[in-house]
Amino acid sequence: MPKPLLEQAKLVESVNKKTGKILVDIVTPGVGSSGYYSPEVCEAAAGLVTAGTQMFIDHPTEAEEMERPIRSVKDIAAVFTESARWDPDRGEAGSLVAEAQVVPAWVETMGVIQKAIGVSLRGSATDIVEGARPDGSQGRIVEGLHAIDSVDFVTHAGRGGAFALLESAQPTRVNRRAVKHGVSEATVNDTRESLQSVLRDEYGGDKTYVWVRDFEETADGNTVWFEVESEDDNGIFAQAYAMSDTAGASLTGDRTEVQVQTKYVAVTRPDSNTPTTEADQEITMGKIQVEESVHTDALAKAGRVDALETENATLKDEKTRADVAEAALATERRTSRAMTLIREHDHRFSPLEAKGLVAELPLTESGDFDEEKFGTQLTEHAATAQVAAGAGTVTSFGQTTDTTKTTTESAAPTKTAWGRPLSENGA
Numbered sequence: 001m002p003k004p005l006l007e008q009a010k011l012v013e014s015v016n017k018k019t020g021k022i023l024v025d026i027v028t029p030g031v032g033s034s035g036y037y038s039p040e041v042c043e044a045a046a047g048l049v050t051a052g053t054q055m056f057i058d059h060p061t062e063a064e065e066m067e068r069p070i071r072s073v074k075d076i077a078a079v080f081t082e083s084a085r086w087d088p089d090r091g092e093a094g095s096l097v098a099e100a101q102v103v104p105a106w107v108e109t110m111g112v113i114q115k116a117i118g119v120s121l122r123g124s125a126t127d128i129v130e131g132a133r134p135d136g137s138q139g140r141i142v143e144g145l146h147a148i149d150s151v152d153f154v155t156h157a158g159r160g161g162a163f164a165l166l167e168s169a170q171p172t173r174v175n176r177r178a179v180k181h182g183v184s185e186a187t188v189n190d191t192r193e194s195l196q197s198v199l200r201d202e203y204g205g206d207k208t209y210v211w212v213r214d215f216e217e218t219a220d221g222n223t224v225w226f227e228v229e230s231e232d233d234n235g236i237f238a239q240a241y242a243m244s245d246t247a248g249a250s251l252t253g254d255r256t257e258v259q260v261q262t263k264y265v266a267v268t269r270p271d272s273n274t275p276t277t278e279a280d281q282e283i284t285m286g287k288i289q290v291e292e293s294v295h296t297d298a299l300a301k302a303g304r305v306d307a308l309e310t311e312n313a314t315l316k317d318e319k320t321r322a323d324v325a326e327a328a329l330a331t332e333r334r335t336s337r338a339m340t341l342i343r344e345h346d347h348r349f350s351p352l353e354a355k356g357l358v359a360e361l362p363l364t365e366s367g368d369f370d371e372e373k374f375g376t377q378l379t380e381h382a383a384t385a386q387v388a389a390g391a392g393t394v395t396s397f398g399q400t401t402d403t404t405k406t407t408t409e410s411a412a413p414t415k416t417a418w419g420r421p422l423s424e425n426g427a
Contacts, residue, residue: 020102024055026084026151027121029093034125035140036133042086042096045145048123049084049098052324056152057106059122066351067339069358070331077153078102079324089201101317110153117155123148174212181216191215194248195224195241202251203228215241224249225258236260334361334369341374347382357381 026049029039055078056071064071084098102110110117126144133139175188183191196212204210208230215224222241228234239255338358342349349357357377362370 020107022100024100026096028095035128035142037142046084046086048148051082053080054150059152070335073325073328077106119151120154121148122150177214183217198249199226345378
């Protein structure tokens, strides 16, 4: 039978206030409050956290688990945007990690209290046994993770539980720019992620954040442009890189600090028959002189485009959060109705029984709560519980009692010693 798990330990990194995105260390190998976690156990748990898995503020109390086992929408602090993955090179012995989006209302708060909080998984283990650990000590060993219900922000983090800055600068926009530079659309995302990883390993660190701005692949070589940000220094750099089918991206040569310049040139239609003039040549060579008013107007239009793109991304994020909240609310309604049916049933269910019954509620084909089927389940469970408790009376076994005694006989006072009846006069 799966055994419940809660872990406790501390956090070191902070949330990115610009994007609200974080990289969460869900669990790492080592000894936690529930037992020893091997690298194999941590890696095998990757499928237990998927996109949409929720992160709450605090673990629920026992009373909250009973009254509202699906938690409250008001306590959702973040939502994972991808499935968990095993990173063997992270930390001392690897880590199970995943990216998450923090709810905007919590971003500022996280920035203030991040030194005092962490994350802790809430779930269950396939089994926890006593045995010899790799260091030679004897103790409890977690044989496997059965389920991860949520990864919550707590005052003390779980086994390796931490969250770090997600160092990325709008990946979709970066990918679009790279495709325009000649990078294959089929591999652009994998290339960006590989570059992000090697840049973070090379130049990142405690409170030093790195993210990819742009990259290109040409016949003359590959170049990545990236930004480094820390408390003391910021800069934009360019560096050459190589790609391998087996090892991914690797940096070559030295990085060079660069600055971003914007250049606006006229666009010539492919079907145009207009002959090339000296002015056209100057445009091609980047020597055109743009009037100040035209330049200002172009900048304003570019600013509006960026603003619209940002607004569109925000609306998509809000829709995702709304969908998550709506699904959670629907589940909460079904659970609330199920708890009402449990309380109204003739059988008195224990809190543990009630929790198990609402864990997987039956649904109709339309996705609504199937009350009729649930009622049948309650009746069957109650009957099984009564049989297990030994309910019922055994009759006609052994000597029967004569109930036809007269009032006088039954009223005669007796005393009993060593199982023998004695009359009041000692006969």
